Amino acid sequence: MKYEIRIGYIIWILTMISFLTNAQIKVIDSLTQEALSGVNLYADNGSLLGATNIVGEVVLDSLKQEKTVNLTFQHVAYSSLMVPFSEVKTMGKIKMVPRSIKIDEVAIGDRSKADYVVLKGYFRNLALLNNKMGYFVDGVISYYIPLKNKKEKVRFILKEYRIFENKGATQDLADKMGTFFFYNPSLINLKSTSIAYQLPKGFRLGEDKGRRFIKQGSTNMGFVQVSNERGGQVYLNRVAPGTSIDRKIFKIQGRQHSGVTIETYANVTPDNLAMDHLVSVVRSSVGGVKKKSQAEYMPIETYDEFYVLEKEYIAAAEFAKYKKQFAKSIFLKESSNYRSTYWNDLDRYGIPALPKGIKDQLGNILKIKE
Incomplete structure (x- = not known):
């Protein structure tokens, strides 16, 4: 019984790790809740890590492997937003305010x-x-x-x-x-x-x-x-x-x-x-x-x-x-x-x-x- 619990626990841990490393985040308009395409994500050193796709999503695992404490979200029609990377991992949606x-x-x-x-x-x-x-x-x-x-x-x-x-x-x-x-x-x-x-x-x-x-x-x-x-x-x-x-x-x-x-x-x-x-x-x-x-x-x-x-x-x-x-x-x-x-x-x-x-x-x- 303990063996089965341990196996189940290990599978749960691996599933959570997979979720956090491959999680999708969605960037939306803070007023209309509509998905935002073409939002650029920058690391602390200025490197571009990725951009949201046509449905406003970006896969965290697809970002370039750069060490960064914060992520900066930028779009031509919205005010830029800086979010700690540790928080981004657990957030389902990022809301941006129209400029x-x-x-x-x-x-x-x-x-x-x-x-x-x-x-x-x-x-x-x-x-x-x-x-x-x-x-x-x-x-x-x-x-x-x-x-x-x-x-x-x-x-x-x-x-x-x-x-x-x-x-x-x-x-x-x-x-x-x-x-x-x-x-x-x-x-x-x-x-x-x-x-x-x-x-x-x-x-x-x-x-x-x-x-x-x-x-x-x-x-x-x-x-x-x-x-x-x-x-x-x-x-x-x-x-x-x-x-x-x-x-x-x-x-x-x-x-x-x-x-x-x-x-x-x-x-x-x-x-x-x-x-x-x-x-x-x-x-x-x-x-x-x-x-x-x-x-x-x-x-x-x-x-x-x-x-x-x-x-x-x-x-x-x-x-x-x-x-x-x-x-x-x-x-x-x-x-x-x-x-x-x-x-x-x-x-x-x-x-x-x-x-x-x-x-x-x-x-x-x-x-x-x-």
Whole structure:
């Protein structure tokens, strides 16, 4: 009898250990209780451990094996949240609070006469090269988005920016890939319409139980949803779970495991996700590169964010005045170019703070390029 009890006790212990190491946690909106996709989880040292999937879940065992006391949860539309890792293990759900959004609008007389909307905002980009911080970039940019001719290209003027580089990480990339391969920080290349209206080939928008899903075959790859308060979100992952996309450029081979885009909007309907109501965009890519002769891929992860701070409607005549100022490339030059401490003014717009582990590396491991 005692033997049976001991065996049962051991099985119970093993079951609990398995539960704790493979437990799923769900991240939800604190107000609506809806699942949140695309929430990034960061360790104390700034390493990205994982992200929530299309149903707002992340498996603890799938997180990278990093020693961390706390987990930082970050999403473009919500205030960042730091939770002790020991508590996360026993919590079934993590609740995040929607961030307060403040967008200044320059008044005009008759908006129907406007040909473009100018979205001035703050951007920041992070690149991890071989699991090390390689670059951090942030700045202020203005996008000129056509309102009437949707086939017209979106233009932009780069106002100011900072570039921080970890030379150890970038040199490691050069040593492994050679001088003919290089990585340059770049900007988000906005389009004149939402990504929901320009889906990749083979993707389609369907509806199920009142919710719109983005599908590739029978697989859910994303969704379009609008809350009762008319806040909109588009989530799209270009790479199906458990698969990868391979690409080749000459002797370089690339493999992408995830390619997520999240757009958030204010005052929209499911049928009208207008770009002049855009609030924020985040794009992330997880994958790796290698030479054809190499056996293993070198991990590369990129995370790009854009937050609208101010919008203005202008006519074609005024747009023409800026043509000589429009940038010709989304790739940034090697050195920083800024005139103000714009990064100190982000709190009043409710922009999520940088995870502490990343912030602590600025000026330390990540050196500014003047």
